[in-house]
Amino acid sequence: MTFSPRLYAGRFAPSPTGALHFGSLVAAVGSFLEARSHQGRWLLRIEDIDAPRCVPGAAEDILATLERFGFEWDEAPVWQSRRGEAYEAALEQLKARGFAYPCACTRRDLAAAPAARDGSHRYPGTCRDGLPPGRSARAWRVRADGRIHFVDAVQGPQEVDLAADAGDYIVRRADGLFAYQLAVVVDDAAAGITDVVRGADLLDSTARQIHLQRLLGAPRPNYTHLPLATNAAGEKLSKQTLARAIGDRAPAVALVAALRFLGHNPPDTLAHASLTELWHWAQTHWSLSAVPRCRQAVASGFY
Ligand code: GLU
Numbered sequence: 001m002t003f004s005p006r007l008y009a010g011r012f013a014p015s016p017t018g019a020l021h022f023g024s025l026v027a028a029v030g031s032f033l034e035a036r037s038h039q040g041r042w043l044l045r046i047e048d049i050d051a052p053r054c055v056p057g058a059a060e061d062i063l064a065t066l067e068r069f070g071f072e073w074d075e076a077p078v079w080q081s082r083r084g085e086a087y088e089a090a091l092e093q094l095k096a097r098g099f100a101y102p103c104a105c106t107r108r109d110l111a112a113a114p115a116a117r118d119g120s121h122r123y124p125g126t127c128r129d130g131l132p133p134g135r136s137a138r139a140w141r142v143r144a145d146g147r148i149h150f151v152d153a154v155q156g157p158q159e160v161d162l163a164a165d166a167g168d169y170i171v172r173r174a175d176g177l178f179a180y181q182l183a184v185v186v187d188d189a190a191a192g193i194t195d196v197v198r199g200a201d202l203l204d205s206t207a208r209q210i211h212l213q214r215l216l217g218a219p220r221p222n223y224t225h226l227p228l229a230t231n232a233a234g235e236k237l238s239k240q241t242l243a244r245a246i247g248d249r250a251p252a253v254a255l256v257a258a259l260r261f262l263g264h265n266p267p268d269t270l271a272h273a274s275l276t277e278l279w280h281w282a283q284t285h286w287s288l289s290a291v292p293r294c295r296q297a298v299a300s301g302f303y
Contacts, residue, residue, distance in 0.1 A: 006194050006219065007041070008035065008038040008039065008194050008195060009042075009194050010038075010041070010043070010194075010197055011044065011188070012031045012045075013187075014044075015053070016055060016059035016061075017058065017239055018245075020246050021246055021303070022237055022254070024062075024246070025255075025258050026261055027197070027198050028066065029259065029262065030197050030226045030262055030291070031197035032071055033282055034286075035195070036286075040195070041074040042074055043074060044077040045079075046059045046079045047080050047180070049180065050177060050180070059079075061247065063077065065245075069251040069275070070255075070278070083183070086186050087178040087183055090186045091140060091171060091172055091178070094140075095140075099142055101128065101141060101143070102137030102138075102140055103137065103139045104135035105123075105127060105139075110123070110124070118205065120169075122164075122166055123141065128143070128168060139170050139172055141170055142168060142171050142211075143168055144169055144208065144211060145163050146161075146163075148160045150207075150210060150220075150223060153288060154224055154226060154293060155225045155295065160207035171212075180205075181205060185209050193221050196221045196222070198225060198226065199236075200227055202225065203295070206223055227261070228296040229298075229299035231243075231299070232298055234298075237299060246302075252271050257299075261299060262290070263290035263291045266285070
């Protein structure tokens, strides 16, 4: 792989599984303002790799909403569905170095394995030293050993024992699709992303991504995991929890709410101001140190 130089570059990487909701707006606002406060570039990536979960038209709808809210991105968006060759090349690199191996296990085989932090199963290592006799390869996994340390700019120091957490994880699924962990690492490296700012639901994926960066020789970005917006029941806002589409709201009202969620105090009048005034205020007052040091918070009134 070849990598671009390390000028500040941030990104927002929505999955087009539904319309943009308040939680995704918070990630967009945080990553955009962090990039601009570092005079950096801000890029968009449409994470439409998991085709069965994508909703037709959702990506276009997300882009139109971002534009209407006054976000400005610096390059044409990258679509993961068009990046298969790059993921294939990364997988070949992992295979060639013996880091990846084929796995025959089905969901049923793994049902009794202990749960990892992110709710998946910890892989018990069944196919690590070769496929069991009579079984054929379904997915590809990466050997995951050792500890990963990183300091998240909001969530603080993190330490993950890879083997004790998810264990050897999937990089190519049984249905042939590349896993999110692989795609995100390949794409961030190819785009020269220096700073990943996103919701804290992805904090648990970060150690695996850092591990893959090491195996692929890709640079490690800085990580900032913003508090995750939840409903009153503490559930992540999503299509499943019936989060309301943010595009139905007045942009300035929603942006003021996102800034407040991120610990800032825009005056009430900004909710009725022009987007130019609003973004000017936001860029002048943005400070990562104001963001609450918590993993999740209720998005009162915005779900
Ligand atoms: N596509 C992921 C999501 O919408 C975000 C991935 C990332 O920011 O790394 O939750």
